[in-house]
Amino acid sequence: MALIEYRDALNQAFAEEIERDPNVVLIGEEVAQYDGAYKVTRGLWKKYGDKRVVDTPISEAGFIGMGIGASMLGLRPVMELMFWSFATVAYDQIINNAAQIRYMSGGLINCPIVIRGPANGGTSVGATHSHTPENWLANIPGLKVVCAATAYDAKGLMKTAIRDNDPVMFMESTLLYGEKGEVPDEEYLIPLGKADIKREGKHVSIIGHGRAILTALKAAELLEAEHDISCEVIDLRSIRPLDEEAILTSVRKTHRAVLVDENKPFCGVSAQIASMIQEKCFDDLDAPVQRVTSLDAPAFYSPQIEKLQFPEVHRIIAKVLAIS
Amino acid sequence: MEILAKQNAVSAENHDSSEAEINRKLTTADQLELLRKMLQIRRFEQVGLSKYQGGKMSGFIHLYIGQESVAAGVCSLMGEHDHVITAYRCHGHALAVGMTMNECMAELYGKATGCSRGKGGSMHFFAPDKNYWGGHGIVAGQTPLGLGLAYGIKYKGLKGAALCFLGDGAVNQGAFYECLNMASLMDLPVIYIIENNRYSMGTSLERSSVVKNCLAERGEAFGIEWAQAKGEDINEVRAVTQKAIERAHNESRPTILEFDTYRHYGHSVADAKHKGGYRSAEEIEDYKKNHDPIQLYKRHLISKGVLTEEEYTKISDAAKAEADASAKFAEESPLPDPSSIFEDVYFEVDRGTEAGRTGKHFFND
Numbered sequence A: 001m002a003l004i005e006y007r008d009a010l011n012q013a014f015a016e017e018i019e020r021d022p023n024v025v026l027i028g029e030e031v032a033q034y035d036g037a038y039k040v041t042r043g044l045w046k047k048y049g050d051k052r053v054v055d056t057p058i059s060e061a062g063f064i065g066m067g068i069g070a071s072m073l074g075l076r077p078v079m080e081l082m083f084w085s086f087a088t089v090a091y092d093q094i095i096n097n098a099a100q101i102r103y104m105s106g107g108l109i110n111c112p113i114v115i116r117g118p119a120n121g122g123t124s125v126g127a128t129h130s131h132t133p134e135n136w137l138a139n140i141p142g143l144k145v146v147c148a149a150t151a152y153d154a155k156g157l158m159k160t161a162i163r164d165n166d167p168v169m170f171m172e173s174t175l176l177y178g179e180k181g182e183v184p185d186e187e188y189l190i191p192l193g194k195a196d197i198k199r200e201g202k203h204v205s206i207i208g209h210g211r212a213i214l215t216a217l218k219a220a221e222l223l224e225a226e227h228d229i230s231c232e233v234i235d236l237r238s239i240r241p242l243d244e245e246a247i248l249t250s251v252r253k254t255h256r257a258v259l260v261d262e263n264k265p266f267c268g269v270s271a272q273i274a275s276m277i278q279e280k281c282f283d284d285l286d287a288p289v290q291r292v293t294s295l296d297a298p299a300f301y302s303p304q305i306e307k308l309q310f311p312e313v314h315r316i317i318a319k320v321l322a323i324s
Numbered sequence B: 001m002e003i004l005a006k007q008n009a010v011s012a013e014n015h016d017s018s019e020a021e022i023n024r025k026l027t028t029a030d031q032l033e034l035l036r037k038m039l040q041i042r043r044f045e046q047v048g049l050s051k052y053q054g055g056k057m058s059g060f061i062h063l064y065i066g067q068e069s070v071a072a073g074v075c076s077l078m079g080e081h082d083h084v085i086t087a088y089r090c091h092g093h094a095l096a097v098g099m100t101m102n103e104c105m106a107e108l109y110g111k112a113t114g115c116s117r118g119k120g121g122s123m124h125f126f127a128p129d130k131n132y133w134g135g136h137g138i139v140a141g142q143t144p145l146g147l148g149l150a151y152g153i154k155y156k157g158l159k160g161a162a163l164c165f166l167g168d169g170a171v172n173q174g175a176f177y178e179c180l181n182m183a184s185l186m187d188l189p190v191i192y193i194i195e196n197n198r199y200s201m202g203t204s205l206e207r208s209s210v211v212k213n214c215l216a217e218r219g220e221a222f223g224i225e226w227a228q229a230k231g232e233d234i235n236e237v238r239a240v241t242q243k244a245i246e247r248a249h250n251e252s253r254p255t256i257l258e259f260d261t262y263r264h265y266g267h268s269v270a271d272a273k274h275k276g277g278y279r280s281a282e283e284i285e286d287y288k289k290n291h292d293p294i295q296l297y298k299r300h301l302i303s304k305g306v307l308t309e310e311e312y313t314k315i316s317d318a319a320k321a322e323a324d325a326s327a328k329f330a331e332e333s334p335l336p337d338p339s340s341i342f343e344d345v346y347f348e349v350d351r352g353t354e355a356g357r358t359g360k361h362f363f364n365d
């Protein structure tokens, strides 16, 4: 197994799928000649050329819609948004067209597109560049929403997303791109809708997705070392479809749940999961479900302050201690 | 602002488009077929309107009556790899590409036998097997999709064009300009067909566009060839569209076409009978009397000795009978099963079901 960066794991996924399926094409701003704003598509244009790796003007509504139209004809476009925040400009296309064309056509038309790019702030880029839109999108039937936390997951989930026949919204994070992880040399796929137990534990279930998982793992280590509390860390990996079974199984085992979520708290992903837990395994709970989310305010520019807005390790520890 | 007369503005020239090569090639049967198509669209919608008013359906209906020559003319030129996409005023285009009245009427009725299984309604007719991609409710939202169809055609190395219809109101949406820039930049074989019926809902062209006498000309800013022509003359629609299709097929270049046309009824059923207000009764009367594409074509065919009054009546009656029969079919069709609410949302969920199979034939697997 090779130890590689998250961005390179994605890069490998693209290269393998481009080679496997002639309908796969990468499209977006700066994905080709510039090698990608975050170098996720590094080297692919040189290797696969203008047909498979395509630069676009700054026209999110136009090029995302173009990808959707092309996917209706059977292509499998992988569209890069320089930031997921800019999807707001293309929401008409994503929500009215990608998500609903299959339904409105009574199943006649498919839309096998992947729309991807970095979500979440954390790099001090201000409020317009730091959105965490998985809840905005997971609210729309017809879309799938994937959040990969590790290099291994990023590659396996991306390959599955590209082969999926529905529109998949794939959330990455600028802060994750440089994170290294083990990635096998042989091909593998990770199914959408299967959560992963990132750490086994007995006393509390910490459930989350995306970059928050790394924070949760750090918190779990400290809780084990300093408080002798054994935490199970469940990485959802996809918000829609959601692996309800994995969540419920873990909570039924530990009887306590702390949800970590870089989403905002109000109508956020963790709100959905908290509601689901109380509805489906209320009697198994020994304590109220706790949430550690981003603070309910736009992203701060000052890096020291912005940091406080995310679920930090000490906030997770405090919530676990409060119910242990 | 005045625009100088452009050589592109075909309508300014005084010529007979029936003499254009593409039209001279038409056999008598072909010409009667064009007339039949226009009449089918008209009778379908007239029956649809009366059923709507009889409480048989709900939602919107945006009638295409008065504009039939544009859809019928453009779609008559479609080859194997040419694709069509349009906005919510989609019945005419749907019938023009060969969808049946039954599946269309049943969709208006919201029945399981409708083309979209009752999930689309009047604005969302689809028939991908006929290269017909709908039927879209967001003004200009279909223009990027049309660009994508052109992208797919070019990507697959096919000689084809994406024919994307839009209204005079839609040209004021930003997404459309993104498309024009990319279409020209990427050499995509898309043809944007502006059906200028002079009104977007209740807002006249005079009140929505700063340059009023030509919308297609906006393509010049993007290096896109364009033409403005009389939409009421189906021969002219065909002649002008043919050139654009050739450009798409041979040069993979986009074109903007603007056809002036007119809708006899209101924007939708909400103002179907609306006469005053944003349009004068005289104006509507004038268009019905002097610019009705069906009457103009009928006169043309009679003058050429291709058609008689009796034959016209026969074709018209047959279209009416077909429309009536489709209403009966729709009425007698079952409602969708409530369990289908959760079908067609995700491909995977539908695997093995009929819904899952239908969309599948566009993929290799």
Ligand SMILES: Cc1ncc(C[n+]2csc(CCOP(=O)(O)OP(=O)(O)O)c2C)c(N)n1
Binding pocket: B089, B137, B138, B139, B166, B167, B168, B169, B170, B171, B197, B199, B200, B201, B267
């Ligand atoms: C984005 C958006 N804004 C507003 C509407 C409501 N609306 C539907 S049709 C229409 C008028 C559009 O006129 P035009 O493009 O000229 O087409 P026509 O109706 O004349 O065929 C409006 C305002 C809409 N469907 N989508």
